[in-house]
Amino acid sequence: MTVHITGKVRKPGLYTLAMGARVADAVTAAGGPLRGTATSSVNLARRLVDGEQIVIGAPSGPTQADPATTTTLDLNSATPDQLEQLPGVGEVLAARIADFRTTHGGFTSIDQLREVSGIGAKKYEEIKGKVRV
Incomplete structure (x- = not known):
């Protein structure tokens, strides 16, 4: 997967890292934070999502968005671990989404999420804006 690391790191740029x-x-990979830079504005333990941007040293506060909540996942390429980052999606439901994708040859529309066991109207409304095909 490829991520963009920017902000107060030694070598900002694009990096290709292993899934997970x-x-x-x-x-x-970006050489670590610059001297004196706090990393408290990001969750260092969070799994990465392909295509996301990570800003190190950004001021935290109500205007700072969490990349995990703003990144749009591709239903046809996201790993089960990445799918678990969606609201209300745990290990079992992520596996069902991945199984549906495999069984049906991929998603052709976001609406097909409604066909996955465990995704009702409420959950669909919560996650439909956070995924793409």
């Missing part, structure tokens, strides 16, 4: 890598791995 964490924010801490991305920060390390």
Whole structure:
């Protein structure tokens, strides 16, 4: 997966990391934070999502968005671990989404999420804006 690391790190830029890598791995790949930079504005233990941007040293506060909640996941390529980052999606439901994708040859529309066992109208409304095909 590819992520963009920016902000107060030694070598900002694009980095290709293994699926399942964490924010801490991305920060390390970018040479670590600059001296005196706090990393408290990011969750270093969070799993990365392909295509996301990580900002190190950004001021935290109500205007700072969490990349995990703003990143749009591709239903046809997201791993079960990545799918678990969606609201209300745990290990079992993430596995069902991945199984549906495999069984049906991929998603052709977001609406097909309604066909996955365990995704009712409420859950569909919560996650439909956070996924794409």
